[in-house]
Amino acid sequence: MKVLLSRVVRGEDEKKRIDDELAALKAKKTEAEKRRAGAVTAFETFGFDTDDGELWKKVKIAIGEDAWWEAIAMGGRVVKHLADKQNEAAKEAEAEAPEGDEASASDEASDDREYPPAKDGMPTIREIVLAQLAAAAETGIKAADIRRFIEQTYSQTVHEKTVGMTLYRLSKDGLSRREGRTWFSAAPSAKTENPGAATPGPQEGVIG
Structure with a gap:
């Protein structure tokens, strides 16, 4: 019982x-x-007309395809093509730049801690990265290509994230920029740096 x-x-x-x-x-x-x-x-x-049976079809036309799907995602639903874009962007960011903790640590780290010890006669990783960015000019270059150059040229093993962290810090210093997975030099060129040049006056006949 x-x-x-x-x-x-x-x-x-x-x-x-x-x-x-x-x-x-x-x-x-x-x-x-x-x-x-x-x-x-x-x-x-x-x-x-909120009683219109085709209300949502008309709203979609009014705001446009992209805004429609963005609103659906904002409402909490998973929109596959937007999620795919976000995942791809996240993968690129992870591949090219350090994560939050690493970024914070790298800002506080000394050069000796950021980069592997250079061999005799070898420039620092930072110097090599800057030189490679300058050489790539408008074509740009990927972090993996810089890393491959270092290992082949100097027979120096480089951690897979070292170049990415260096590029990331250079971007914070205004010396590099990224488009997708390709990096470009953002350092001022010799042509734009001419502190002794006089400021050009207004062109004759131009209203301004």
């Missing part, structure tokens, strides 16, 4: 727990319905 009684108690407690959860869910559902109804009604201020 004790076993039977324990089952009754357990069953009653389980029923009460489920009843409480259902009541909470019902309250959440009611609140969600109110929020949705309020948002739908707000479309009337933009001239939409």
